[in-house]
Amino acid sequence: MDEAQLEAIREGMSRPFPFVERTGFEVVALRPGYCHARMPLEPNVNHIGSMYAGALYTLAEIPGGAMALATFDASRFYPVVRDMHIDFRRPARTDVEVVVELSDDEAERIRTAAEERGKADWTWTCELTDAHGTVVTVTENHYQLRVHGS
């Protein structure tokens, strides 16, 4: 995948559909096995001045899909979220960021398993951090890579 293709995915995954676009979510950097994303506080502030839990959920959820599109051949595979556990540790009173990574070995395991069985599960932990570096939310993400048409 070349730089122009990665940039098109990064741009597209910053506003994949209106719900996400309304939050101001942005994919800051994207490459195979890596996604850095940000959620701004202001459009997502709740009744007590911190970031609404649903915006934190969105920030934890979208980067897995973006990273999958940058890592796996989108003409053959697509990712789905199966379930998530989300633990709110501290109120977020600034913009919030997350980095999601996937090693080459793990990507190869997922790709091979999906090719063999039509789908493959993978799980990772997300730490969402505020502008002070404080972990405000921790999630455990359960995703599945599926083969189109299987």
Added chain:
Amino acid sequence: MDEAQLEAIREGMSRPFPFVERTGFEVVALRPGYCHARMPLEPNVNHIGSMYAGALYTLAEIPGGAMALATFDASRFYPVVRDMHIDFRRPARTDVEVVVELSDDEAERIRTAAEERGKADWTWTCELTDAHGTVVTVTENHYQLRVHGS
């Protein structure tokens, strides 16, 4: 709490802050120990024509707070979401609804515990159903009722 107060809470919790208002979420009915809420598909549709996971999260999250405001004395107590597990069972291709209930006995246990210790945990399961009655998402919600200033 009289009918006018309940109606004011129902109205307020249908648009508690912009993030939720943008989704078109609505509290349909609210009374002590009971909240019925709805999330429309159209403003929340994702790239594959179903309801985005973050809108389903929001529909599972807000009713617990609305019900707490209708059940407990808001001048003394406030609810917070601690963590949630969300399991996506089926794609939602219609508006989605949820009913959250809390028995008088459980409300009394939570109230008494919060008065004694400044906070009290409670947990419940949400089933989100589509217009055909199919359960599309199941969540386990962990909330805490806290005493103001404690």
